[in-house]
Amino acid sequence: MNKKLNCIMLVDDNPDDNFYHERVITRSNAADIVIPKESASDALEYLRSQKNNHNTHPDLIFLDINMPGMNGWDFLMEYTKLDKKLQSRAVIVMLTTSENPDDKMKARALNIAADFKTKPLTKEMLEKIIIKHFKQTIPDQIILP
Template identity: 40%
Template sequence: MSQSRYPVVMLVDDNEIDNFVNKKLIETEKFGDTVLVHTSAVSALDDLKKRASEPGQLPDLIFLDIMMPNVDGFGFLEAFDGLPEPVKTRAKVVMLSTSESFKDLNRANQNRYVYKFLNKPLNKAVLDAIRI
């Protein structure tokens, strides 16, 4: 039984299989009521801009993959900084990576929008650690 959950969760990962598995996990564990799925940073940023005027539609938590083509997770964070204030205030970003690079970890931890940096894959223990 869940102690808390997030009304809206966003997944940003170019791997559709990871998105499918993570969405099912989030739903099964009752971690989020609504799960928004994006396979690119650009589509996620466009969606956030559209939702900015409706705070109830904004994600409370964004699971963001670091390694994506075109715009990677760090590029997403740079663009995220330019989004309207309600978006930046509401959404906590959790960066996900298969990389154990100290450089990536350090860079993520220095970003004010990154709530946590976690290794893939998502699992119940990871979700439990994020619950507030």
């Protein structure tokens, strides 16, 4: 039996993107729990509140860059201030519409985000991320949305 992730968090101010990406994750059977957050500050507050709850702490966080208020870069700076145990539990993937090479270079330079991908999230992209960062495969019965 192939193992899947326990929890994936989506941080994106666009509810349509969150809905679509949650659907890709659910239909791919890639995680037991998907937690969509429409702001970076809500996502950080959730992470802080889940400090001792291992079941609902994300294994993987998909983070948008361009959001009102606190953007993805601000989120990463605040994320580094969280308890180190919390940080070590999650892989962060920047998932954005930006194809700006400066954004990719900035993400690499910060060395916080593990990967940088362009929206939309696809089944194939999700598979590659899980294999690359979690050294496992997701189940074969994947259905496209």
